[in-house]
Amino acid sequence: MAISAGQKIINSKGLSAFSARKVARDIGYTIGTLYNVFGSHENLILHINATTLDDMNALMVEQLSKQINGKSTIKKLASCYINFAEHNYNRWRALFNHSLPSNTSLPDWYEKKIKKLFSILEAPLLPLVNNNSKKAKQAAQTIWASIHGICELGLTDKLDIVGTTSIQTLTDSLIDNYIAGVSA
């Protein structure tokens, strides 16, 4: 209950409007109860973000089920990410705005979800790098992170471009040129 209520708040008003008390009010409980369950503000957000990761993952897996290799698959997956980020902007932003206090790292179960998301790109990349799995992994990391960077700076108006089509143009050029180099 708490997670889905919190998700709704973030989704409609953004992470900055999120508060444990609001969640408690929305589900008809007290803050005390919420704290007994989640322990901290931090942890509650983490669980909400986890559902966002799950949703993204489901979308990617669905896309992958239609087509599982070739450059166009990579582009489609990139497009998936961009679309998700655009249409679930506040939830997506919460994944990165949420700054955990220094010297604390993400819990294992959460990092696993991230890793799963990243590994998705490896399969369609494999045939493009002579089935070298090490190369595929590195390429997957590079491409994912690059797409994310373009998406982040693009959607937060830090690139001198407008609209998701421009973002798509940049990621497409990135994928085309990078893969051309890496599979040469």
Added chain:
Amino acid sequence: MAISAGQKIINSKGLSAFSARKVARDIGYTIGTLYNVFGSHENLILHINATTLDDMNALMVEQLSKQINGKSTIKKLASCYINFAEHNYNRWRALFNHSLPSNTSLPDWYEKKIKKLFSILEAPLLPLVNNNSKKAKQAAQTIWASIHGICELGLTDKLDIVGTTSIQTLTDSLIDNYIAGVSA
């Protein structure tokens, strides 16, 4: 005074430890005064972040003065960015963690600073794309954003890698392969 005091707080304890009241206390003034000058928490952070952008810009310009074209220049600039992000982690993180409330955009003077930073890559890229300035701009945006993405996910432990040398490896491969494609 306020800006440099705030910078110190963010630098040593991170954005989450930052508060207007702490800044006021540190400089021997009251919150009221701070609010008369900066108007909002938001705006104060923006000005602190601006000095971070300035520092980054100065570093890049210095690097550029030594060598102004060729792929190795791009790599050196990327390396600059990564090093800055690592050694000024909290300040750098504040640039992106700071989420402005929805439906408000960054002020012009701030966006100009960002644009200036991005344009730095264009000059050394120009000879690599047949002096096509449009291509150079797009390549600059793509490379910058990609480097940023790799840096962000790498330094926040969202890539399955450790240490800045690995980040450097990814960015180098990105630059090599992307430029190979774009200048072919």
Added chain:
DNA sequence: TCATACAATTAGACAGTGTTCAATAACAAT
């Protein structure tokens, strides 16, 4: 020198926030 006008600064309030914890309520098993 004094009075006036304007700017800077303050104290204090308001409505929130995250967090903790003793006390209560609900419920299961004996």
Added chain:
DNA sequence: ATTGTTATTGAACACTGTCTAATTGTATGA
């Protein structure tokens, strides 16, 4: 019915951003 366990509460604490009336400071003109 009594115990032990778990869920839930309410109130408190120390903060936070934000606003405004009142105060202090500081120049300028007579």
